[in-house]
Amino acid sequence: QPFCTLLFLFFLSIFPQFFSFMALEGSKVCLECSVIASDPDVKVEWILPDMSILEGRTDKIQVSDIGELIILNATLSDSGLYHCMVRSKTGMDLIKVSVKVGPNLGDSARLSCQATGEPTPRIMWISPRNNAIPVLSDRFQIMDNGTLVIKKITLTDEGKYVCVAQNSAGDDVKNMKLEVESQEPFINGIKGKSTTKVVAVSYQTALLDCRVRGKPEPRVRWVNPYGQSFPIPYLGGRFQVHRNGSLELRGVRKTDEGQYTCLAKNHLGEASLVVDVDVASLAEKPSFAVPNIEILPIKQDNGELILECPARGKPNPDFAWLLPNGTMLLPGVKLQRFNHHLGNGTLRISQPAAGDKGVYRCLAKNVAGQAEKRYALETGRKPVIRGSSGME
């Protein structure tokens, strides 16, 4: 049995006659309208947002013995203006309570819109930006019964949603306001302080994530191990902070090791994430698993000859080919019948000819060093049987 998340006391004629608050979706909302006057004839009644007087109780809404209005399992459609009406012999007083039921950031929200009519009306939803909402998209879904589901609430989803029920006889509209509860900042889904560890590889790029949620929108910044502070977004040389909060470190160096802190703050609180960055010097000089020199015959059969350069290394090596006459082919370069493919170091020689003979060298290079693979292309020789030219 959930507790009342909200409890309000109204002291007649002492405090202002208008109250407003927010309740979390799914919570139990209790509104107390208590009267100081010790008048046994005082009568308390509740008027619902549709201006009907609450009589008895429903599955959802009830009045307790002491006159509290209780809304069970509050939904967005329970939002609205409620009135507590206090009547006695001497007069009548009316207290207005505005109740807004809202989801938390990141939760999903359902707005229901039930309409009757003949023929059965078609339900359409208009977003706060005045666009018709498609039946299914990555942010929204409209169910068969007209309920609008907002999948993952962000601050940009706040605003007025309009439900339009339409049939051949006409239409009707209902406005609903979606407001998200104020929230202290969260980083990667965690409140308060958190830490994590990241192993970055030398010379490569590291991404440190800092996804921040909160309302009002928290201010976010990154602080590096040297105490330098970077706002969002930030465009530096090797350091960049993207709009989504991720810090990008390019060409990681050993000196980049240390603690990076992402800080998010709004008036409700602060969250921080400490990322401990270790730099692993995993760079490996390029090497070949197979012998460094291979001898291949040139088959002049109008086909092609493929010379591979299967070097391994960390980071992945860059390749260059040297033709027998010393001409260098960089990746992606095609010279007549010679084509150095981009990316994998393969050299393709189409329609090889006797004149292509010679030593072809592939250079594989990365930050840790370089290695070389050679192919010696030889023209094939017609078989000759020793001694076959002489007579026995």
Ligand SMILES: *[C@@H]1O[C@H](CO)[C@@H](O)[C@H](O)[C@H]1NC(C)=O
């Ligand atoms: C509250 O409503 C939600 C959504 O309609 C439902 O899943 C949940 O079971 C309800 N909880 C209670 C206690 O009625």
Ligand SMILES: *[C@@H]1O[C@H](CO)[C@@H](O)[C@H](O)[C@H]1NC(C)=O
């Ligand atoms: C509409 O349909 C959805 C999914 O079938 C259901 O969860 C929801 O309770 C329905 N709403 C109403 C108002 O019937």
Ligand SMILES: *[C@@H]1O[C@H](CO)[C@@H](O)[C@H](O)[C@H]1NC(C)=O
């Ligand atoms: C943040 O944005 C950058 C650049 O667009 C992207 O590379 C990175 O994957 C994003 N991070 C997250 C957590 O979405």
Ligand SMILES: *[C@@H]1O[C@H](CO)[C@@H](O)[C@H](O)[C@H]1NC(C)=O
């Ligand atoms: C080297 O050989 C290639 C392929 O046969 C040829 O296209 C290029 O002109 C030659 N370069 C020189 C300087 O001879």
Ligand SMILES: *[C@@H]1O[C@H](CO)[C@@H](O)[C@H](O)[C@H]1NC(C)=O
């Ligand atoms: C290299 O790339 C080319 C072009 O994409 C492809 O045709 C070839 O098969 C690749 N070679 C290897 C060894 O992956």
